[in-house]
Amino acid sequence: MQSLLNDIQKVVGTQGILTGDDVTQRNVDWLRGESCQAAAIVRPADTDQLAAVMALCHAANQPVVTHGGLTGLVHGGRAAPDELVISLERMTAIEELDTLAGTMTVQAGVPLQKAQEAAEAQGWQFPLDLGARGSCTIGGTIATNAGGIRVIRYGMMRQQVLGLEAVLADGTVISSLNRMLKNNAGYDLKHLFIGSEGTLGIVTRAVLRLQPRMTSEETALIAVPSFEALSHLLALMRQKLGGNLSAFEAIWQNHYRLLTVDSGRHTPPLPAEYPYYVIAEAQGIDEEQDAKLFNSTLESAFEQSLVSDAVVTQSEGQRRAIWAIREDIEGLLAEFSPLFTFDISLPIERMARYVEDLEASLAARWPDTGRMVVFGHLGDGNLHVSITVGRDDTETRQAIERLVYAPLAVLGGSISAEHGIGLEKRDYLGLSRSPQEIALMRTLKQALDPKHLLNRHKVLNGAYHQ
Structure with a gap:
């Protein structure tokens, strides 16, 4: 490991790599306050540096975990002691804002709010919006296909991306920085990376579609x-x-x-x-x-x-x-401790009964301590469910997860509306995806990352069976 870190430091410089206390003092899960356990945090300054780092990691069979703004809720940023973190926190440039075409080219580490403010200053808007706007990054919102409060009008992050650049597990750079709304020249490769949670490649730059600013x-x-x-x-x-x-x-x-x-x-x-x-x-x-x-x-x-x-x-x-x-x-964290959060979707006409049944199941299992609150993006079928039962251990968490997730398969819902799968929902993926779909996901993973170095164990690692 030390030899590899020495080689990586030659690429990114001394300020491009963190070790020791500089690693462990960072939280990888803002909800639970878990500290980073990675061997080191690598902070490339541009795509070329990242490509060189990934080439070194690929040759050494070194697994990596990608970090954006670390505002996720499914443990996607968790890293083991034998893994390296790749943080894009130094890649924060807004490279171009085309006021004629209504596009903005940004590096992946740009915070969402910074992109919003840059667009607004030029008479445009970047419409994706969510509560973590000040911390979440463009790369992270692309990797998770983030949603937020304006999906009903503008769609998910997928609809805001015209083109992107990504680095594969072996260091290959896929640069598809398309600026056109219409481009049917073969496969639209950006969709391989949008919503893949860093398991197929690391997004480094993107061309975003802007909308006219509303007055x-x-x-x-x-x-x-x-x-x-x-x-x-x-x-x-x-x-x-x-x-x-x-x-x-x-x-x-x-x-x-x-x-x-x-x-x-x-x-x-x-x-x-x-x-x-x-x-x-x-x-x-x-x-x-x-x-x-x-x-x-x-x-x-x-x-x-x-x-x-x-x-x-x-x-x-x-x-x-x-x-x-x-x-x-x-406020939820202060009132509901320990807090279990869920991000699900289901047909609107089935929401009320689902919530009522879940409340009843929770009361039957934890009559004295079970509490639950609900809010959501009703227009796009997304509910956020927050639960506390007064304790937090593996058995309790799994019991609550089954109460929340199991009914969704029958109702035609999804275990994840906008937060992704990460580690937390991985074992329940089979409730929302068919065996054929999961098999195809594995085929894509094997093709693009045959050594399973990118965010290993995230998203795919078996499926849940009732």
Whole structure:
């Protein structure tokens, strides 16, 4: 190992490699505070350095784990003592922003918020948005095919990437920095790497698709009397607002009450007596007309008894206060300890029954300590479920995972909507993918990384069977 590290240092320089306490003082899991156990952290400054490092690792049969912003929730950044971490934290350049074509070329270590701000400064927007925007990186969001709050309008990260560059396990550089929306010249190789969680290659640069910056924004917190009304409200807002509807975030009463009334962390804009709440947001380019359309849509919802109460924000401060309730993961950690988090998807019409059944199963297994809250991106079928039972051990975790995941196979859902598989969900992959699909995944892995050096044991390592 030391000989390899010496060779790597010759490539990346002394500032490009960390060892000892500089490694262990870093957390690889912000939710649980696990420290990094890797033999070293390698920090290449550009694609050429990374390619040279991977060539050395390939020759030495040295496994590596890729690190981005480390905001993931499925243990994708965990590294063993015999592994090296490849961190892209020094690759943070925004190389070009084409205001005519609406594209931005960035290195993989660029934080999402930095990309958003750069686009906005030039009259554009990069529409992907999520709570970890200040820490997560473009490379990480590509590797996990991140979603976030605006998927209902703009799609997942996959839809924002026109081209990318990646380094394979043996150091080969695949540079496919396409800038065109239309390019059907053979296989679109970028899709091999988007969502592959670093198991097929390490993304180093990307060409991102920008969208026109919206000049108006209407936001409301809405109280809804039933799940049926909730689903009809979504349909109504889609019909009335069309492409302007940019977010439709559902919050179950248990989540809303916990982070407002029970914890006192946020002032409740609406009473905590309603079963469901929605943060609805619409963006457009005509402030006066967009406001009229948004308000008339809410009036129609009231007339159809789809809404019990609502508050429309009148300032950016009010808007941020509402979104803070939805994004307060630190609050969940403070109130639910130890916390088990789940990111699932399923058909909207089956959500209410699924949540009710899960609550019942949790109460039956842990009648005194079991607690659960739910929120999610209803418009794209994604729910986030947070559970605590007062203890955290392997047996308890597996029991909770089975309660959450097992029903999804019957309901046509997925064990991962946007967070990926990593290590945490690996053994349940068979609930959401067929044996044929998993076999094809293994074929791709074998073809691109035959020595299994890239994020080994992540995503693929057997499948769950009931």
